Amino acid sequence: MKVSELAQKAGLKAINEFRDREVESVYISDMVSDILTAAKAGSVLITLQTHKSLIAAANLVNVAMVVIAKNRKPADDVVELATRAGIGLFNSDLDTWALAKKLAQLGF
Amino acid sequence: MSEGAHRWFMTNIRDGYLVVEGCPECGARSSFFSTEHVPPVDEYHDGGHFWIYLGSSQATKFDLKCGDCGKTVDLCDMNGLMLSACRDPGCAVGELVRRQGPGSWVYVALCPDSTHAGGRCVSNEGIEALNEYFNQDLGAMDRRVVVVPCRQCDSIDRCRGTVIADVGLTDLYAETPEEDRRRAKGRTGGKE
Numbered sequence: 001m002k003v004s005e006l007a008q009k010a011g012l013k014a015i016n017e018f019r020d021r022e023v024e025s026v027y028i029s030d031m032v033s034d035i036l037t038a039a040k041a042g043s044v045l046i047t048l049q050t051h052k053s054l055i056a057a058a059n060l061v062n063v064a065m066v067v068i069a070k071n072r073k074p075a076d077d078v079v080e081l082a083t084r085a086g087i088g089l090f091n092s093d094l095d096t097w098a099l100a101k102k103l104a105q106l107g108f
Numbered sequence: 109m110s111e112g113a114h115r116w117f118m119t120n121i122r123d124g125y126l127v128v129e130g131c132p133e134c135g136a137r138s139s140f141f142s143t144e145h146v147p148p149v150d151e152y153h154d155g156g157h158f159w160i161y162l163g164s165s166q167a168t169k170f171d172l173k174c175g176d177c178g179k180t181v182d183l184c185d186m187n188g189l190m191l192s193a194c195r196d197p198g199c200a201v202g203e204l205v206r207r208q209g210p211g212s213w214v215y216v217a218l219c220p221d222s223t224h225a226g227g228r229c230v231s232n233e234g235i236e237a238l239n240e241y242f243n244q245d246l247g248a249m250d251r252r253v254v255v256v257p258c259r260q261c262d263s264i265d266r267c268r269g270t271v272i273a274d275v276g277l278t279d280l281y282a283e284t285p286e287e288d289r290r291r292a293k294g295r296t297g298g299k300e
Contacts, residue, residue, distance in 0.1 A: 031274050033168040036189070037121050041245050056191035056270040059213060060242060060253060081270075086211070086251075 001106070003065045003088045006044065010102050011092065012067055016079050018088030023064045026108045028096060032057040039063055044108075046099050050074040052081060059085040069096045114174035116181075116241040126167035126187055126273060131157040137222040139187050141169055165275035172237045181237040186230045188218040189255070190269040199262035204254065212252040215242075218271070219257065222264045229259035 004020045006012070024042035029035050032053045039045055041062040047054060050072050058066055059081075065088035068074065072091060074082075082089040092099055125147040128139045136157060142148055147164035167188065173180045192214045196202035205214045217230040217238060235257050242253040258264045 031166065032272050033123075033166060033274050036272055037118055037168050037170055052270050053272055053274075057272045059191070060189065060215060060272070062246065062249075062251070084210075085213070 003044075006065070006103075006106065007088070007090055009106055010067075010099070012090035013092065015068075015074065015089040015091060016083040018065065018083070019086035020088075021064050021086075026100070026103050027063075028100060035061060035063075044103070046096055046103075048072060048096065050078060052078050054078070055081045055085060055087065058082075058087055063087060065090060067092055067099060069094060069099055113244075114179065114237070114240055115176045116172045116237060116244060117175055118170040118241075119173040119180065120171040121168060122170075123166070123168050125164045127164045128162045129159040130162045131159055133158055134223075136225070137162070139218075139220050141167060141187060163275065165273045167273060172234075172241055181234055183230070183234050183238075185219055185228065186217045186234060186238075187220050188271055188273055190216045190218055190258075190267070190271045192216050192267065192269040194261070194268050196262060196267075199267070200260045201256055201267065202262070204256065204260075208254070211250045212254065214254045214256065216258050216261060216264070216267065216269065217255055218264065219259070222258070224259050230257040232257075 001023050002020050003018060003023055006023050007014060022042060023044050025040050027039040027043045028046045030048050035045065035057045039061045043063050045058055045063045045066045046069060047066065048069055050068060055078055068091040071093050074089065079089060122143060124141050124143040126139055127142050127147050128137060130137050134157065138159060149161040151160045171180055171183050192201055192205050194202035194205050201214065201216060208214060217235060219229040235255055238255040242255065261267045
């Protein structure tokens, strides 16, 4: 499933312009050290974090998109970095658990 | 990936704390990885240094192993990775960052001793393996990761970048500049 299709089906709100690539898996974490060692390339990362360090880690791992739960909003420099990296940045009113259930319903 | 190249995966992943110390005498910084339940905060003399605790963050260390040949590269001499934003023309890393095109990212592998007084840094073998690991699955993507050792920085203590570390993650960003100013006024008793 492409980033845009997943965003539409899960009711996610796009924060930036992104590369519409294939999403292959899901990872949930709020720790950047954990993301670095456990998230997979092409994954959708669900998190509460909005720190710039999150994008530095997500970019290195080559995640496809980041969904920030509970409608938290990242700062402009975080959005700018994600955009340069081509990482789709989205937020959702849902909490992490509800997002996970929704993605499971979508076949992940 | 070219024929005969390694196929790396992370191994020996261990969780702990990255503890940063500083010497007020000479301004040097040092860091070490601790797997103790609580990060150590001791102050102590070591040679000409007097190390004091500056802070710590949760961290993860790992090695790289080739799934094809079984070779393992020990990365115990790497304490972290930093996405470089250096633009200093007098710095080799800054110059490298300036030369990169879109989709190419420079990360600095950080060793424990910012002074490099002992002549040690992240090994060449480790840097080579990290470069291969972070680029091996990119396929046709217009994307590249370049990992360099921190000894290439003009001054790693002044270098600009975003360290991948679980520290400062709970700092709140203001949602608007107005909110930022309002918070600043709150902190300063109403003064701008």
